[in-house]
Amino acid sequence: MRLKDCHNFHDFRKLAKKRLPGPIFHYIDGGADDESTYRRNTLAFEQCDLVPDVLAGVSSIDLSVTVLGQKLDMPVYCSPTALQRLFHHQGERAVAAAAQKYGTLFGVSSLGTVSIEEIAQQVDTPQAYQFYFHKDRELNKVMLARAKSAGVPVMMLTVDSITGGNRERDLRTGFSIPFHLNFNGLVQFALKPAWAMNYFMHEKFSLPQLDSHVDMSAGVSSIGDYFTNMLDPSMNWDDVAQMVEQWDGQFCLKGVMSRQDARRAVEIGCTGIVVSNHGGRQLDGSRSSFDQLSEIVDEVGDEIDVLFDSGIQRGTHVLKALSIGAKAVGIGRMYLFALAAAGQVGVERALELMNKELERDMKLMGKTTIEQLSRNNLRFRQ
Numbered sequence: 553m554r555l556k557d558c559h560n561f562h563d564f565r566k567l568a569k570k571r572l573p574g575p576i577f578h579y580i581d582g583g584a585d586d587e588s589t590y591r592r593n594t595l596a597f598e599q600c601d602l603v604p605d606v607l608a609g610v611s612s613i614d615l616s617v618t619v620l621g622q623k624l625d626m627p628v629y630c631s632p633t634a635l636q637r638l639f640h641h642q643g644e645r646a647v648a649a650a651a652q653k654y655g656t657l658f659g660v661s662s663l664g665t666v667s668i669e670e671i672a673q674q675v676d677t678p679q680a681y682q683f684y685f686h687k688d689r690e691l692n693k694v695m696l697a698r699a700k701s702a703g704v705p706v707m708m709l710t711v712d713s714i715t716g717g718n719r720e721r722d723l724r725t726g727f728s729i730p731f732h733l734n735f736n737g738l739v740q741f742a743l744k745p746a747w748a749m750n751y752f753m754h755e756k757f758s759l760p761q762l763d764s765h766v767d768m769s770a771g772v773s774s775i776g777d778y779f780t781n782m783l784d785p786s787m788n789w790d791d792v793a794q795m796v797e798q799w800d801g802q803f804c805l806k807g808v809m810s811r812q813d814a815r816r817a818v819e820i821g822c823t824g825i826v827v828s829n830h831g832g833r834q835l836d837g838s839r840s841s842f843d844q845l846s847e848i849v850d851e852v853g854d855e856i857d858v859l860f861d862s863g864i865q866r867g868t869h870v871l872k873a874l875s876i877g878a879k880a881v882g883i884g885r886m887y888l889f890a891l892a893a894a895g896q897v898g899v900e901r902a903l904e905l906m907n908k909e910l911e912r913d914m915k916l917m918g919k920t921t922i923e924q925l926s927r928n929n930l931r932f933r934q
């Protein structure tokens with residue numbers, strides 16, 4: 553199987569599985585506990601159906617949207633994800649270049665493997681910096697200032713990861729950073745020598761968003777420890793209100809799932825929220841983000857930008873979320889599997905397929921602009 557044989561999410565996933573050592577594939581593919589939220593995220597789209605209009609004159613389609621003050625050529629962006637150079641040596645550089653090619657936004661994680669400064673210089677497509685809140689308030693201030701001076705336009709604070717989710721697949725393989733693989737995990741690496749060659753022939757693995765602030769070799773020795781020792785579980789609305797004030801720009805909370813939290817986000821001055829359950833990787837048993845979207849849009853959709861992620865695999869999933877009222881939609885695993893499969897050309901193919909699906913589906917729906925999508929296009933099954 554090769555990249556040209558990939559026509560959808562499942563094909564990218566299959567190719568990624570072929571290329572990656574098992575522990576890394578399962579880190580991307582897995583969710584928390586029994587993975588029930590992870591499964592429901594995509595299944596939730598099946599509970600409603602699109603109702604197309606015909607004879608609408610659809611020779612040209614405009615997929616552009618403006619969200620968080622940024623003009624995007626398509627309503628789908630690459631959600632921030634950790635450790636990308638582990639999946640393919642091009643890592644964040646590949647994702648940034650592909651996002652630029654399709655004129656969309658991408659997020660760089662606090663646990664990214666290329667620095668926000670380098671990425672900001674590489675591309676001029678909008679970048680969001682995904683932030684975790686540390687116990688050390690000075691560190692938070694310094695990191696925010698650093699992102700500001702790099703020219704990052706959007707701050708995205710993740711609020712659903714106050715503690716790490718229970719990823720049992722990782723426990724079974726021994727996946728952690730740095731690697732502490734169990735015997736089974738080591739065998740899985742030995743089975744993928746091409747990945748290992750590639751990984752070890754390129755620049756040494758690092759976490760440049762944190763390296764200059766935190767000595768990862770001493771006090772903090774693993775990502776697990778980072779979550780336990782460095783992040784602040786006492787983070788509350790007052791803390792975030794201060795951050796919003798300090799940032800003084802587009803500020804978005806990622807991982808809001810309730811109507812009342814969406815309201816509070818407006819009250820503290822956020823300009824956006826992402827309705828997201830972290831792709832089912834945090835609280836298993838939580839509702840699918842799609843099922844929760846309409847009540848949040850009803851609450852704050854006229855006041856701030858409501859974005860959406862978790863479970864998107866198809867253009868029609870995107871159209872359903874936009875019809876409910878999301879302003880833009882993030883993908884995670886879809887572009888990560890494509891990255892693992894083939895680097896930059898892989899991510900480009902994922903975005904190209906998404907773009908083509910959206911254009912075709914808009915035509916079939918009888919819509920020429922994203923604003924024309926509304927709840928009139930949807931019917932929920934009883």
Ligand SMILES: Cc1cc2nc3c(=O)[nH]c(=O)nc-3n(C[C@H](O)[C@H](O)[C@H](O)COP(=O)(O)O)c2cc1C
Nearest residue numbers: 580631632633634661710830831862863883884885
């Ligand atoms: C391997 C992996 C790593 C991720 N790392 C982060 C991260 O560092 N910060 C964050 O806010 N979200 C992270 N996420 C969550 C994504 O940003 C996004 O919310 C999620 O993947 C969307 O669900 P989907 O994969 O079903 O599209 C990660 C997701 C995956 C799959």
